[in-house]
Amino acid sequence: MDFSIGELARRTQVKVPTIRYYEQIGLLAPPPRTEGQQRRYDKTSVARLAFIRHARELGFNIEAIRALLSLQDNPDQSCSVADRIASVRLAEVEERIASLSALRAELQRMLEECACGRVAECRVIETLADNSHRHGRLTDN
Amino acid sequence: MDFSIGELARRTQVKVPTIRYYEQIGLLAPPPRTEGQQRRYDKTSVARLAFIRHARELGFNIEAIRALLSLQDNPDQSCSVADRIASVRLAEVEERIASLSALRAELQRMLEECACGRVAECRVIETLADNSHRHGRLTDN
DNA sequence: TCTTGAACCTCTAGTCACTATAGGGACTAG
DNA sequence: CTAGTCCCTATAGTGACTAGAGGTTCAAGA
Numbered sequence: 636m637d638f639s640i641g642e643l644a645r646r647t648q649v650k651v652p653t654i655r656y657y658e659q660i661g662l663l664a665p666p667p668r669t670e671g672q673q674r675r676y677d678k679t680s681v682a683r684l685a686f687i688r689h690a691r692e693l694g695f696n697i698e699a700i701r702a703l704l705s706l707q708d709n710p711d712q713s714c715s716v717a718d719r720i721a722s723v724r725l726a727e728v729e730e731r732i733a734s735l736s737a738l739r740a741e742l743q744r745m746l747e748e749c750a751c752g753r754v755a756e757c758r759v760i761e762t763l764a765d766n767s768h769r770h771g772r773l774t775d776n
Numbered sequence: 777m778d779f780s781i782g783e784l785a786r787r788t789q790v791k792v793p794t795i796r797y798y799e800q801i802g803l804l805a806p807p808p809r810t811e812g813q814q815r816r817y818d819k820t821s822v823a824r825l826a827f828i829r830h831a832r833e834l835g836f837n838i839e840a841i842r843a844l845l846s847l848q849d850n851p852d853q854s855c856s857v858a859d860r861i862a863s864v865r866l867a868e869v870e871e872r873i874a875s876l877s878a879l880r881a882e883l884q885r886m887l888e889e890c891a892c893g894r895v896a897e898c899r900v901i902e903t904l905a906d907n908s909h910r911h912g913r914l915t916d917n
Numbered sequence: 918t919c920t921t922g923a924a925c926c927t928c929t930a931g932t933c934a935c936t937a938t939a940g941g942g943a944c945t946a947g
Numbered sequence: 948c949t950a951g952t953c954c955c956t957a958t959a960g961t962g963a964c965t966a967g968a969g970g971t972t973c974a975a976g977a
Contacts, residue, residue, distance in 0.1 A: 639924075639925075639973090640924090640925075641923095641924060641925080650964090650965085651924090651925085652964075652965065652966080653963085653964065653965085655926095655927095656963075656964060656965090660963090669972080669973085670972090671925085671926085671971070671972045671973070672925085672926065672927095672971085672972085673924090673925055673926075673971095673972065673973075674925085674926095682905065685905075686904050686905050689903075689904050689905075689906075690904050691963090692879075693879055693882065693883065693904075694879060696962080696963085697962075697963070703900075703901065703904065706898075706901060707901050707904075707905065710901075713892075714890065714892055714897075714898035714900065714901065715892055717890075717898050717900040717901055718887065718890055718892055718898075718900060720900075721883055721886055721887055721890075721900045722887060724883060725880065725883040725884065725887065728876050728879050728880045728883060729880060731876055732873060732876050732877060732880065735869050735872055735873050735876070736873060738833075738834055738835060738869050739866065739869045739870060739873065741834065742834065742862055742865060742866040742869060743866065745862055746859065746862055746863060746866065749855065749858075749859055749862075751854075751855055751856055751859055756855075757847075757855035757858050757859075759844075759855065759858040759859060759861075759862045760844065760847060760848050760855065760858055762830075763827050763830050763831050763834075763844065763848075764823065764826075764827050764830075764848065765830075780944095780953075780954075781953090781954075782952095782953065782954075791935090791936080792953095792954085793935075793936065793937080794934085794935065794936085796955090796956095797934075797935060797936090801934090810943080810944085811943090812942070812943045812944075812954085812955085813942085813943085813954085813955065813956095814942095814943065814944080814953085814954055814955075815954085815955090832934090837933080837934085838933080838934070
């Protein structure tokens, strides 16, 4: 009926230290313990952790997940908050794709133009040294 | 002829603490100092820092930049090393775009299907709770 | 019942590439 | 000479984990 942290890890594909970390930062409630202080989980823990994992895979940060979890715990609220969180994330992803596409184009150009001789004529190095380019800074996922 | 760290920052759009950080980790050589221990830079510093900045904007990590800088400093070598570094980066970027495109699709689906009523029927929350999905983990840039 | 060995525990520190803060010293324009 | 801006070092914090040390508990087999 109840099982260890290792078994929870196996069932959710979340690593053991990560589970403990989620508990520490309050994403997961502290579970009951055995007499020897080992954590014991049940099926509801599996569901909650799977929810968190899926949200992380979609790139939601911990604060967003905290908000989504509290919505899940209070199902009578309007879901416009969830909608907004997801929309913000979608916008981030789209921006990120756009900026990475620009990077890809520049990297491809660098590589195509490089005759691959001495570094002295290398387009890769030359392109980097040419300061007429402007991108944004690469930050998050 | 030579100028302060603040002026270097202005000319390269790299923040002052970041310049000091680059010096600390050995990307930039320690420059000469005034009697009062303030750093003085010249035009070659601008070029080198612009190179680094451009490489960072393309998402090369510090170790890759270290390698690219050493190639720039030894222009007689074959540029196949530079080529490989850039190719690896291109592959990373392409993988990243692919994975973000999948995320975008799922986020869009979640949002389209959400009628935006109570959380109880919210597709966003429901989708996250549904553990039949599998993505990779979002890690780097 | 005892023993072995895997799995568990806590705590601390490390990752990456910065960014922020504290507490001071140097430089420059008026 | 003074005001104000810039600069210095050193340390700690960011996000979301991951790794390691050093010790304890549990489950299965003998």
